[in-house]
Amino acid sequence: MSSRTGAKVPVIDFSNQNLKPSSPEWDLLKFQVREALEEYGCFEASFDQLLELRQPVLEALKQLFDLPFQTKQLCVSDKPLRAYHGSQSRLYDSISTDDAHIAENIEQYLTTTLWPQGNISFSKTLASFTQLALGLEKTILRMILESFGLEKYMDELVDSTNNHLRAMKYGRPNTSEPTLGIPQHCDNTILTLLSQLNEVQGLEIQNKNGEWMNLNPSPNSFVVMLGESFSIWLNGRLSSCYHRVLMEGNEARYSIGLFARPRGGYLVKVPKELVDDKNPMLFKPFDLEEFLRTYSPQIVQERDNISGAKVSVIDFSNQNLKLGSLEWDLLKFQVRGALEEYDYFKASFDQLLELRQLVLEALKKLFDLPFQTKKVENPFVPMLGVHQDCKRHIH
Numbered sequence: 001m002s003s004r005t006g007a008k009v010p011v012i013d014f015s016n017q018n019l020k021p022s023s024p025e026w027d028l029l030k031f032q033v034r035e036a037l038e039e040y041g042c043f044e045a046s047f048d049q050l051l052e053l054r055q056p057v058l059e060a061l062k063q064l065f066d067l068p069f070q071t072k073q074l075c076v077s078d079k080p081l082r083a084y085h086g087s088q089s090r091l092y093d094s095i096s097t098d099d100a101h102i103a104e105n106i107e108q109y110l111t112t113t114l115w116p117q118g119n120i121s122f123s124k125t126l127a128s129f130t131q132l133a134l135g136l137e138k139t140i141l142r143m144i145l146e147s148f149g150l151e152k153y154m155d156e157l158v159d160s161t162n163n164h165l166r167a168m169k170y171g172r173p174n175t176s177e178p179t180l181g182i183p184q185h186c187d188n189t190i191l192t193l194l195s196q197l198n199e200v201q202g203l204e205i206q207n208k209n210g211e212w213m214n215l216n217p218s219p220n221s222f223v224v225m226l227g228e229s230f231s232i233w234l235n236g237r238l239s240s241c242y243h244r245v246l247m248e249g250n251e252a253r254y255s256i257g258l259f260a261r262p263r264g265g266y267l268v269k270v271p272k273e274l275v276d277d278k279n280p281m282l283f284k285p286f287d288l289e290e291f292l293r294t295y296s297p298q299i300v301q302e303r304d305n306i307s308g309a310k311v312s313v314i315d316f317s318n319q320n321l322k323l324g325s326l327e328w329d330l331l332k333f334q335v336r337g338a339l340e341e342y343d344y345f346k347a348s349f350d351q352l353l354e355l356r357q358l359v360l361e362a363l364k365k366l367f368d369l370p371f372q373t374k375k376v377e378n379p380f381v382p383m384l385g386v387h388q389d390c391k392r393h394i395h
């Protein structure tokens with residue numbers, strides 16, 4: 001396991017309710033935000049208005065996660081990474097809804113599904129939380145854009161954002177051994193705002209040296225993280241924050257987050273102001289929803305679990321396979337059929353067997369090297385060099 005450090009991410013105070021753009025205080029905060037994101041892709045935003053909502057939100061989440069598994073399972077969605085995700089055996093349980101800034105969505109997709117008889121206080125509490133987090137999220141977004149001189153994109157980004165609200169519970173691991181609640185990943189968001197609702201810690205981020213830092217956020221603060229979509233939109237000028245949740249002890253952890261994501265149909269595209277001879281465009285424009293549907297291994301797996309489908313296995317082991325032969329044509333037919341049906345297939349290829357162990361040993365040797373040795377890279381060439389922060393797990 002990688003090393004740890006006791007260092008802390010910066011805490012930036014957003015509690016002043018009269019904060020105005022262009023004021024000296026605004027400019028100071030803007031500077032601090034940019035500095036923190038450059039260093040960590042993350043910071044703690046203290047925001048006193050959160051304090052009075054924290055307990056009601058915690059109660060609402062306890063009520064929700066205490067519902068029978070079968071009831072929670074009624075929250076379904078045909079879109080990737082939505083609705084209820086949990087199982088009776090796993091530690092992590094989550095329920096979410098899109099466009100939570102529209103209170104009716106919370107009511108319709110969560111409350112009415114979970115409590116057909118109604119639960120007004122649940123809807124109201126989550127709607128208030130969403131509004132609070134959203135206000136802060138927009139302030140921070142504006143500051144980041146201003147710090148690049150790109151504030152003219154504010155409306156476009158806000159209008160194309162899906163404010164995804166996710167409630168999370170990490171069950172008690174009942175062990176003093178650190179147990180993975182969520183594996184290391186970067187969020188696919190523009191920005192993520194997280195609030196840990198009880199005193200059970202667990203969120204960690206990885207710094208530039210590859211060390212894990214425990215977050216320990218205070219009760220009046222949001223953890224703010226820059227997501228992959230924003231990092232791409234910014235042509236890599238800021239990096240997304242690599243993080244995970246480790247649990248230990250015998251208490252459950254509750255958290256809730258507002259995940260500001262580019263909505264389906266919106267093309268995330270580096271603005272022309274960030275591209276010139278010295279800074280070529282590093283990323284192709286992409287539609288996040290389409291990307292998730294196509295590439296997320298988690299989603300592909302979930303899709304197959306849900307449909308009970310069997311992935312095609314096509315056998316390429318015949319070393320004498322000849323172009324144009326009958327066998328060739330049969331395989332060609334199978335490949336086309338599998339791709340049309342599932343977008344992917346398993347190719348069995350016996351020649352791989354003897355190499356597999358050797359490659360495994362080589363990789364072990366490689367990744368066991370010290371972080372500093374691995375980190376010899378050109379940071380401006382995407383997907384070359386060492387990538388500790390690429391999506392191994394998508395949220």
Ligand SMILES: O=C(O)CCC(=O)C(=O)O
Pocket residue numbers: 166168182187194196203243244245255256257395
């Ligand atoms: O629960 C937390 O504090 C972190 C959750 C998280 O990283 C995620 O849902 O993407």
Ligand SMILES: [Fe+2]
Pocket residue numbers: 185186187243395
């Ligand atoms: Fe995350």
